[in-house]
Amino acid sequence: MVKKYLLDNSMIGNKVYLIKNGENVSVKVPIYYLESTRNEIYKEMIRENKDLEIDINSFYKMRPKNFKNPMRKK
Numbered sequence: 001m002v003k004k005y006l007l008d009n010s011m012i013g014n015k016v017y018l019i020k021n022g023e024n025v026s027v028k029v030p031i032y033y034l035e036s037t038r039n040e041i042y043k044e045m046i047r048e049n050k051d052l053e054i055d056i057n058s059f060y061k062m063r064p065k066n067f068k069n070p071m072r073k074k
Contacts, residue, residue, distance in 0.1 A: 001045070001049070001052075002045070002059060002062040002063065003062075003064065005041050005044065005045045006032065006034065006041060006063060006064070006067050007032070009034060009035050009036045009040075009041050009044075010032040010033055010034045010035055010067060011032065011033055011035060012030050012031075012032055012033075013030065013031040013032065013033050013068075015030075015031045016028040016029060016030055016031065017029050017030075017031050017065060017066040019065065019066070029066045030066065031066050031067075031068055032066060032067045032068065033068050033069075033070065034067060034068065034069055034070050035070060036070065037069075037070060038059070038060060038063065038069070039056070042056050042059045045059070
């Protein structure tokens, strides 16, 4: 469920991230850039799923490594 909300609030980049699967083989996965902050995505997920019991720290830990924080505007 966490990945679904992250996907809904991100855009795909043109870079890839190497992740090792269970057999120590590197797999290329696309990098996604979040369009909202992780906190905003967490609040949206909790608002839409009131019976869900997950704290924000657990939500942050469940974020796959190929999801990057929003780009800062200069």
